[in-house]
Amino acid sequence: MSVKSRTTADKARAFSAAAIAVMIVINFFVSFHGRAKPATDSYEPRQNVETVPTEKPDTPESARINEVSRAKISVTGDVIIHNPLLNSAKVSKNEYNFNYIYKYLKSYATASDYAVTNLETTLGGSDYTGYPVFSTPDSLIDSITDAGFDMLLTANNHANDTGFKGMSRTAKVLNEKRVDFIGTVENESDKRYLVKDVNGIKLGMVCYTYEGRARTDGMKYLNGIMNKKSAAIINTFNVRNLDEFYTELGQHIDAMKSEGAEAIIVYIHWGEEYELEPNSSQKKMAQKLCDMGVDVIVGGHPHVVQPMKLLTSKTDSSHKTVCIYSIGNSVSNQRKNYMKLKTGHTEDGVFISFTFSKYSNGKVIVSDVDIIPTWVNMYNAKSRKIFEIIPLDKSVSDWKESFSLDDTAKKDANASYKRTMKIVGDGLQDSQEYCRHSAEEILKK
Numbered sequence: 001m002s003v004k005s006r007t008t009a010d011k012a013r014a015f016s017a018a019a020i021a022v023m024i025v026i027n028f029f030v031s032f033h034g035r036a037k038p039a040t041d042s043y044e045p046r047q048n049v050e051t052v053p054t055e056k057p058d059t060p061e062s063a064r065i066n067e068v069s070r071a072k073i074s075v076t077g078d079v080i081i082h083n084p085l086l087n088s089a090k091v092s093k094n095e096y097n098f099n100y101i102y103k104y105l106k107s108y109a110t111a112s113d114y115a116v117t118n119l120e121t122t123l124g125g126s127d128y129t130g131y132p133v134f135s136t137p138d139s140l141i142d143s144i145t146d147a148g149f150d151m152l153l154t155a156n157n158h159a160n161d162t163g164f165k166g167m168s169r170t171a172k173v174l175n176e177k178r179v180d181f182i183g184t185v186e187n188e189s190d191k192r193y194l195v196k197d198v199n200g201i202k203l204g205m206v207c208y209t210y211e212g213r214a215r216t217d218g219m220k221y222l223n224g225i226m227n228k229k230s231a232a233i234i235n236t237f238n239v240r241n242l243d244e245f246y247t248e249l250g251q252h253i254d255a256m257k258s259e260g261a262e263a264i265i266v267y268i269h270w271g272e273e274y275e276l277e278p279n280s281s282q283k284k285m286a287q288k289l290c291d292m293g294v295d296v297i298v299g300g301h302p303h304v305v306q307p308m309k310l311l312t313s314k315t316d317s318s319h320k321t322v323c324i325y326s327i328g329n330s331v332s333n334q335r336k337n338y339m340k341l342k343t344g345h346t347e348d349g350v351f352i353s354f355t356f357s358k359y360s361n362g363k364v365i366v367s368d369v370d371i372i373p374t375w376v377n378m379y380n381a382k383s384r385k386i387f388e389i390i391p392l393d394k395s396v397s398d399w400k401e402s403f404s405l406d407d408t409a410k411k412d413a414n415a416s417y418k419r420t421m422k423i424v425g426d427g428l429q430d431s432q433e434y435c436r437h438s439a440e441e442i443l444k445k
Helices: 003-033 083-089 106-111 139-146 163-176 239-258 280-291 407-444
Strands: 067-079 090-092 114-119 151-153 180-182 193-198 201-210 263-269 296-300 305-312 320-327 329-331 348-359 364-381 384-391
Touching: 067 106, 067 201, 067 296, 067 320, 067 364, 083 090, 083 384, 114 263, 180 193, 180 201, 193 239, 201 239, 201 348, 239 263, 239 280, 263 364, 280 296, 280 305, 280 320, 305 348, 305 407, 320 348, 320 407, 329 348, 329 364, 329 384, 348 407, 364 407
Parallel strands: 067 114, 067 329, 114 151, 151 180, 201 263, 263 296, 296 320
Antiparallel strands: 067 348, 193 201, 305 320, 348 364, 364 384
16 A cells, blocks of 8 residues: 555544544533523423432431320310309209219310310309309319319409409319319419420410409409409409510410420400400400410300411411310300390300320420310209200210200200301311321421
8 A cells, every 4th residue: 555545544544533532522512411502591491301219218217206295185165153053053951063064075074184174153162153243162173073174264254253252262172172273373472374294295374364444543353343362363464455464474484484384375264255256356365475486275255166266476487376266155054045145156165175296306286176066955854954065076976865865955956066167167177287287297307
């Protein structure tokens, strides 16, 4: 082969090699950077491109968050012992037994880890009376605790019906019977709140009632004027000076947390009697309590059930509060035929339960809420009226048979259930969904 021919072949081979090298570089560039962007200011990546997720190793069992404790707190409404209830409970001249009231509710209260009700009467010691000045035998407390209730709320507008003597005596009797109570105290120096360990979860609880009118010369009013001795042993707030209330409540919350409280419940006597909706003051106060970090608000006083609401804090959007504005009556003689409100709502109440869960990371939340509407069945037996709290539990297949109802009572019980669920249904669903979602999110971590 000539030199000329060899040189030409060498050049051809060199050109071919260079071309291959260029193609390799181009292919590398394209494969590394993808397609060139179109000549536009906006660029949308390709859609529907499947990606294979990178598998994460399983979290070791020791590192997973688990629920370590659970406490179910149940609350029902106002215990109002009108004269017909007194007469029904009278066994002899000086003996009274109220057990019959709780015949059907007892199994529900005892099944709860901690059950609460509002004692809207005083233990006056003698001269027992119903409305308008309530003074009830001490045996009422025995019937309430025998039914499974653990704590009584004693701050309400009837707490001073028998004056300082009756208010202080009520606290004294409850202390002697070793029954938890909040709202009033026996001695001015006693704590105004309770931190209770329930199944390893510490709950901070406090109870307040409204003052009936503006203060005059520093004097407080419930249904009437309270002397200074009475005013000193009851938790009250005045809607005309809520800043004072918020300051005092904030101090109690701080104190409860310093004693280990992991969740806060406020029980509050407020609102307007026989109104089916909360008023502006209730709504304003509920939102403020939510902003202060309260976990649950349970309201009473209107003698009818009012709606539930899931509130969101304005200062911390991650915090929410479950609020029921009024839980209605637990037991009373407020029958619809006696009332201006002829709808039957005064015969209704709820047995509301809040489940608190504690997790291995130390967090405590409200993980569930449930409501069983209640209705007071009143009927005549042997020339006296019998009052029984009926738990309107849908898991009970036959209310008529289970609760010994006649056809009229069964009809009234169904009407009561519908009334109550119409009021609380939406708020209950919102609260349940939020609580359960919160629990699921914690367990996913």
